[in-house]
Amino acid sequence: MTGMIFRNALILVLLAAMTFPAHAQLVSTGDALALETGQLETRIEAFLLRDDVAAELSQYGISHEKAMARVANLSAAELEQVAGRIDEMPAAGSGVVVIAGVVFIVLIILEFVGVTDIFKST
């Protein structure tokens, strides 16, 4: 119970600190949606991750300044998704390669294990 009150108090403080400077006095639509889906707390915490994500991004060849500009476009849900695990996320960039090689190796292994023998013996 005390824990709960403490958490709520924390949300209040964070909300007061975070939501209003940009958009005057109104409750934002994003906060309203988060409230409806019971994710207001997660949302507020996610915004606190912004600097961390920028720092992470800047380890991958992006200047700090550009990284800050890029994370400014990420929503709370997106920040939460990538924070601390950029290296685990799919970073798609590939052309088309290697798959033929993998198949070839599998075939060679099968060959050695005796697949061709099966055909010979029948």
Place this chain on the structure above:
Amino acid sequence: MTPGIRGIGAAGLAALILLAGGCATYDTRIPQSLAPRVDLAETPFHPQLEYHCGPAALTTMLEASGANPEYNTVAERVYVPDLKGSLQVEMMAGARSFDRIPFRVPGELSAVLAEVEAGHPVLILQNLRVRSFPAWHYAVVVGYDREQGEILMRSGTERVQATSVSKWMRQWDWASRWAIVVLEPGELPAEPAQAAVFRALADFDENARPESRLRAWAAAAEHWPDTALVHMGLGNASYELDQREAAADSFRRALAAQPEHWPARLNLAQVLLELEQPCKGRQVIEAETMGFEHPLVETHGKLSIKLNQACSTPDDH
């Protein structure tokens, strides 16, 4: 060779066949309800430079939605040099930064093709190898052919890549069936799902121009007129455009749809205060009782004090 080793070989072969047979479990039928063949031939094409499938695919999507982005600017916003690729979340954020809205498409073949049939190219993530050794790739679905059983894409350096539906499903499934459409504010996906649309619009709301936000929420309001959130979105955008009367109307509509919607109630009261109607604002805020544990209780408290002060001055109305 000994029969034992032969047995292992045969088992291996059987396992391979079984694995390959696994693909057959996908539903690869192109629904009869869709047109037999679609080719969005006018969709632009940007052959990718090395590792640049992200910026190339996103530029294609943005141009197809009527935007006119510089390829280099797109690359600067979504390419991560040391990862040699682009992250999904940045592809979404990148689209928003060009005043376009990315919507997630449900992970079903029929949902993707329905968008294509409606004229929306679909950006997908593919895994060109296997789950344990992935090669991620972005491509843009621009058509399909039911009779041939093929999906048509802009991909890599190929302007038109035709892939069999079963292979396409496997490559998409092994990339968690991620797909988005990128649309102009005011447009909705062909088969809009409320939760996905609200999520997309709320994310767009955070950085977009108020004019665009207004158009986006207006389209959602046409579709779901009885939800408070769409009117909330309209009200907040109107407010940013200094249209306080319109904002108040929108917040009133939100409350008509859902009287227990505290964000709309607080916003209406705040706007009435700014419109110099503090007593009306106080009525609005006092019409419902907010629980002490409500996350907006502090906003409520501060606003109540202001409304009380303003309402008790002699020239109140």
